[in-house]
Amino acid sequence: MEDPAYNRIRRTLCAVVALCIASCSASMVVTGCAPAGGETRVTPPEPVRAIAPRDTSPGQSSPPATVDESDPVSTAEIAQPTRPLPIPPKPLPTPPTHEPTVAIRIDELAIGARVVVETAAGRVEIASLAAPESEVPWIAATPVEIRAQDGGWKVTPRGKAARAFAAGELEIRPAKGSSELLALKKQKWPGVLRLVRTSQSIDVVIDVPIETYLPGVIAKELYGSWDESTFRAQAIAARSYAVVEAARWQGRRHYDMVAGQQSQAWIGATDNAKAVAAVRETRGQVLVDHGVVVPAYYSSACGGRAANASGVVTDNPFHDIVPLSAGDGAPRPSCCQSASVATWKVTIALATIQARIASWGRGIGRSDLATLALPIAIEIADKNAAGRPTTIRLRPRSGGAVTIEAEDFRRAMNAAGDSKTSMRSSDFSVSISAKNADFTGRGFGHGVGLCQHGAQEMARKGSSYQQILARYYPDSMIMKAWK
Numbered sequence: 348m349e350d351p352a353y354n355r356i357r358r359t360l361c362a363v364v365a366l367c368i369a370s371c372s373a374s375m376v377v378t379g380c381a382p383a384g385g386e387t388r389v390t391p392p393e394p395v396r397a398i399a400p401r402d403t404s405p406g407q408s409s410p411p412a413t414v415d416e417s418d419p420v421s422t423a424e425i426a427q428p429t430r431p432l433p434i435p436p437k438p439l440p441t442p443p444t445h446e447p448t449v450a451i452r453i454d455e456l457a458i459g460a461r462v463v464v465e466t467a468a469g470r471v472e473i474a475s476l477a478a479p480e481s482e483v484p485w486i487a488a489t490p491v492e493i494r495a496q497d498g499g500w501k502v503t504p505r506g507k508a509a510r511a512f513a514a515g516e517l518e519i520r521p522a523k524g525s526s527e528l529l530a531l532k533k534q535k536w537p538g539v540l541r542l543v544r545t546s547q548s549i550d551v552v553i554d555v556p557i558e559t560y561l562p563g564v565i566a567k568e569l570y571g572s573w574d575e576s577t578f579r580a581q582a583i584a585a586r587s588y589a590v591v592e593a594a595r596w597q598g599r600r601h602y603d604m605v606a607g608q609q610s611q612a613w614i615g616a617t618d619n620a621k622a623v624a625a626v627r628e629t630r631g632q633v634l635v636d637h638g639v640v641v642p643a644y645y646s647s648a649c650g651g652r653a654a655n656a657s658g659v660v661t662d663n664p665f666h667d668i669v670p671l672s673a674g675d676g677a678p679r680p681s682c683c684q685s686a687s688v689a690t691w692k693v694t695i696a697l698a699t700i701q702a703r704i705a706s707w708g709r710g711i712g713r714s715d716l717a718t719l720a721l722p723i724a725i726e727i728a729d730k731n732a733a734g735r736p737t738t739i740r741l742r743p744r745s746g747g748a749v750t751i752e753a754e755d756f757r758r759a760m761n762a763a764g765d766s767k768t769s770m771r772s773s774d775f776s777v778s779i780s781a782k783n784a785d786f787t788g789r790g791f792g793h794g795v796g797l798c799q800h801g802a803q804e805m806a807r808k809g810s811s812y813q814q815i816l817a818r819y820y821p822d823s824m825i826m827k828a829w830k
């Protein structure tokens with residue numbers, strides 16, 4: 348018998364993981380939160396990672412430290428759901444006792460593409476993970492060019508003849524004794540590169556210890572001018588999210604997260620001192636709730652009204668927990684309201700709304716949406732305790748009214764990728780004229796968990812990262828999981 352939650356995931360194509368770093372980080376002003384595809388497709392089966400996550404340091408757990416709850420206002424957001432992930436939900440993991448390694452897919456290339464890897468040291472070690480462990484890695488001069496060939500790999504080092512590697516995952520690491528970073532796609536990456544050939548792509552994956560991974564997340568997520576406390580709170584949220592994702596995908600997929608809004612932004616190696624320090628100073632700290640790690644979703648700006656994770660960024664029943672809830676409806680009187688992204692307006696033609704809803708409906712197999720006549724009314728059908736819309740009702744010119752989850756409505760509108768009609772959040776009111784719908788909205792992103800702009804506002808006024816996390820993940824605790 349299929350799990351109802353599983354079916355629901357299939358039905359709504361609601362992303363379970365996808366965090367759209369709504370963060371308007373310096374680079375992402377409006378691009379953050381680009382919604383998931385209306386024609387969202389089920390992710391095709393992919394090879395399971397061939398290697399288990401490796402523990403990289405002998406840590407030991409410390410007793411949990413309670414979050415300072417002196418500012419226990421309810422509220423929250425960071426990530427933005429985008430893609431359907433129709434897999435059975437997994438319980439949340441207990442905190443790891445050693446630093447985990449995470450697998451980040453940094454690119455998805457066509458089968459015929461070539462991958463060029465460089466290092467400052469001028470050489471790399473290449474090994475087939477399908478080969479016996481006793482096989483010595485091949486030392487290749489860089490730049491080295493790698494292509495898929497005859498089911499396996501063709502590797503051409505600088506100035507030397509090519510060598511063929513059998514099918515299976517191919518691992519490329521800096522030459523032994525070298526602390527050099529791998530250079531790929533004009534960026535530098537810490538960790539080990541792994542190439543995985545799927546039925547339709549070459550996945551470029553980096554296996555990296557989580558503490559080494561995180562600075563390149565934080566550096567992209569936050570404005571460089573923001574306060575240290577914001578960086579630290581963000582580091583703990585991003586670490587907690589990554590721990591949960593790594594546990595969720597273990598044995599199911601050959602990577603844990605992507606570098607991008609479906610998971611968390613990641614720029615690879617970074618020399619952003621504030622990001623590096625925030626990760627170092629919070630090393631091993633994760634958010635826990637009743638002994639398990641909180642998937643600490645976050646977004647750019649909640650607009651003053653938090654969202655529940657459930658039904659917004661996840662349909663995993665294990666994510667339906669107090670730290671990821673909108674709480675009892677207590678207002679967030681001073682959160683991100685002074686941020687530039689606190690409010691937004693957009694006008695969308697009713698005919699465009701009809702077409703986008705129909706496209707979304709076809710993508711998820713909902714005929715009532717796919718055949719919707721021109722809407723003449725758009726109403727908020729339901730709200731959460733904080734007053735944030737959760738369900739939208741569309742009344743068409745002919746036929747019966749239909750309802751759609753508010754966040755799905757936003758995804759449906761944004762699927763076309765038209766920045767002029769981008770809806771920054773699903774917290775809006777709407778007025779209808781003859782041909783158009785005029786939306787007035789609050790916030791940027793899904794509104795679950797940490798509100799980045801609100802966190803910065805707290806930090807600016809002197810709050811600690813513990814106070815920030817206590818506000819946005821109520822009832823959670825900070826625990827130092829590994830040394």
Ligand SMILES: [Zn+2]
Nearest residue numbers: 649682683798
């Ligand atoms: Zn906020």
